[in-house]
Amino acid sequence: MIIDLTPKAVTQVKKNLQRRGHGHGIKIGIKTTGCSGMAYTLEYVDGIPADNNYYNIEGYEDCMIVSEKQHEFILKGLMIDYVRKGLNEGFEFTNTNESDRCGCGESFRIKS
Numbered sequence: 001m002i003i004d005l006t007p008k009a010v011t012q013v014k015k016n017l018q019r020r021g022h023g024h025g026i027k028i029g030i031k032t033t034g035c036s037g038m039a040y041t042l043e044y045v046d047g048i049p050a051d052n053n054y055y056n057i058e059g060y061e062d063c064m065i066v067s068e069k070q071h072e073f074i075l076k077g078l079m080i081d082y083v084r085k086g087l088n089e090g091f092e093f094t095n096t097n098e099s100d101r102c103g104c105g106e107s108f109r110i111k112s
Helices: 007-020 069-075
Strands: 003-005 025-033 037-045 054-057 064-068 077-087 087-096 096-100 108-110
Touching: 003 064, 007 025, 025 069, 037 054, 037 087, 037 108, 054 077, 054 096, 077 108
Parallel strands: 003 077, 025 064
Antiparallel strands: 025 037, 054 064, 077 087, 096 108
């Protein structure tokens, strides 16, 4: 599997979709930003985009994961968890393709 979600992450996605009132899953992407160059994006989606530039990752009951095909080499091996640390909580991205992260932890570089 290219992207993996922990059971806690799947549960949180489903809760967020219920609160939202519609949608079928999440879209995971990459954007250029920060001092290290790239950051993960997570958006809620209502379905798979109509063009062929996206793929659907199977395996999560009632929780679709969509990503752009062009990001596959970066996202391969990505693990998404939902964590609580003190008063903070949110999705945490762990990727074996990362070489390092910036000091604030918002952006990353991939291995060459």
